[in-house]
Amino acid sequence: xxxxxxxxxxxxxxxxxxxxxxxxxxxxxxxxxxxxxxxxxxxxxxxxxxxxxxxxxxxxxxxxxxxxxxxxxxxxxxxxxxxxxxxxxxxxxxxxxxxxxxxxxxxxxxxxxxxxxxxxxxxxxxxxxxxxxxxxxxxxxxxxxxxxxxxxxxxxxxxxxxxxxxxxxxxxxxxxxxxxxxxxxxxxxxxxxxxxxxxxxxx
Amino acid sequence: xxxxxxxxxxxxxxxxxxxxxxxxxxxxxxxxxxxxxxxxxxxxxxxxxxxxxxxxxxxxxxxxxxxxxxxxxxxxxxxxxxxxxxxxxxxxxxxxxxxxxxxxxxxxxxxxxxxxxxxxxxxxxxxxxxxxxxxxxxxxxxxxxxxxxxxxxxxxxxxxxxxxxxxxxxxxxxxxxxxxxxxxxxxxxxxxxxxxxxxxxxx
Numbered sequence: 001x002x003x004x005x006x007x008x009x010x011x012x013x014x015x016x017x018x019x020x021x022x023x024x025x026x027x028x029x030x031x032x033x034x035x036x037x038x039x040x041x042x043x044x045x046x047x048x049x050x051x052x053x054x055x056x057x058x059x060x061x062x063x064x065x066x067x068x069x070x071x072x073x074x075x076x077x078x079x080x081x082x083x084x085x086x087x088x089x090x091x092x093x094x095x096x097x098x099x100x101x102x103x104x105x106x107x108x109x110x111x112x113x114x115x116x117x118x119x120x121x122x123x124x125x126x127x128x129x130x131x132x133x134x135x136x137x138x139x140x141x142x143x144x145x146x147x148x149x150x151x152x153x154x155x156x157x158x159x160x161x162x163x164x165x166x167x168x169x170x171x172x173x174x175x176x177x178x179x180x181x182x183x184x185x186x187x188x189x190x191x192x193x194x195x196x197x198x199x200x201x202x203x
Numbered sequence: 204x205x206x207x208x209x210x211x212x213x214x215x216x217x218x219x220x221x222x223x224x225x226x227x228x229x230x231x232x233x234x235x236x237x238x239x240x241x242x243x244x245x246x247x248x249x250x251x252x253x254x255x256x257x258x259x260x261x262x263x264x265x266x267x268x269x270x271x272x273x274x275x276x277x278x279x280x281x282x283x284x285x286x287x288x289x290x291x292x293x294x295x296x297x298x299x300x301x302x303x304x305x306x307x308x309x310x311x312x313x314x315x316x317x318x319x320x321x322x323x324x325x326x327x328x329x330x331x332x333x334x335x336x337x338x339x340x341x342x343x344x345x346x347x348x349x350x351x352x353x354x355x356x357x358x359x360x361x362x363x364x365x366x367x368x369x370x371x372x373x374x375x376x377x378x379x380x381x382x383x384x385x386x387x388x389x390x391x392x393x394x395x396x397x398x399x400x401x402x403x404x405x406x
Contacts, residue, residue: 063406
């Protein structure tokens with residue numbers, strides 16, 4: 001890895017680098033060990049400090065713990081995602097609250113008029129999606145910070161999940177994420193990553 | 204903080220929690236100390252392991268180092284973001300490569316047909332935005348892991364920046380981020396965060 005050639009450039013120690021990124025993997029199987037509400041609260045208490053535009057914090061998390069709730073989700077997942085989601089200790093539906101701006105007078109108190117800048121729903125929904133997705137990035141790091149593995153899934157019918165779980169019309173589903181301790185054969189070999197030269201250009 | 208009532212629930216040690224989230228802040232001023240290409244490479248080498256759908260890694264990073272390049276950006280920023288961006292040691296334009304699927308045969312080799320599943324440009328652009336934004340979440344954590352402060356900015360004309368810097372038509376600009384060591388009065392008091400009860404519901 002390139003970092004071996006550049007020691008000392010990261011302030012984060014190697015154990016934490018491994019926990020959060022280098023050794024962490026997306027899990028496709030999990031043990032039966034539960035993920036408790038206290039763990040979820042500890043993860044949220046960590047990652048809620050991550051920045052969002054206007055401090056708007058649009059991410060909303062719906063935990064599906066009951067088998068009845070889980071059963072409502074499964075038909076909206078791609079067939080390859082159903083069995084592992086049915087068996088995961090915890091399933092989180094991650095959505096953006098498009099009406100996050102209603103709380104800006106409290107969350108962004110030095111500029112309470114920010115609520116009114118976000119009056120246009122389409123522009124606000126774009127901001128909600130962008131910032132809630134940033135927060136999902138923080139959340140995935142937070143799940144790993146708790147010693148757990150995440151299994152984020154793109155293969156699902158987002159509009160269907162939104163209709164099923166957020167009939168209020170103010171939320172947009174972004175991702176479904178399984179969470180737990182990795183089980184047997186939880187992942188395949190690490191897939192290739194792009195190089196810095198592939199990703200970063202300089203002007 | 205809630206976590207004080209729940210010791211031991213996070214595997215990540217307290218110093219790393221502080222570095223990445225609890226003590227880290229969005230910076231609005233920076234010192235003159237440069238951010239080197241070696242630091243950028245070390246950050247990317249860490250965060251490139253973060254997961255993306257189909258391992259597609261659509262995030263592209265354009266570093267504006269020359270004053271000529273910086274000058275092309277400033278008119279597209281909101282007036283309140285111009286002075287701090289002109290003075291930041293490093294400015295990164297963060298964009299999604301909508302044609303990320305072209306590399307899937309190499310990045311997702313066990314299912315090379317994934318490239319063809321993403322033939323529809325509009326659906327692919329949505330995936331590119333979602334996954335590149337997740338990667339920006341990882342990147343912000345990575346900037347902090349390098350002991351640096353990030354200053355992500357929402358206040359800019361994304362379409363204008365895309366026209367200016369990505370005339371190829373295959374990129375969409377998502378965020379502009381200043382990076383450096385925090386300068387004098389780099390931030391105001393921490394803004395309030397939503398509670399777990401505000402954000403997490405259970406079914």
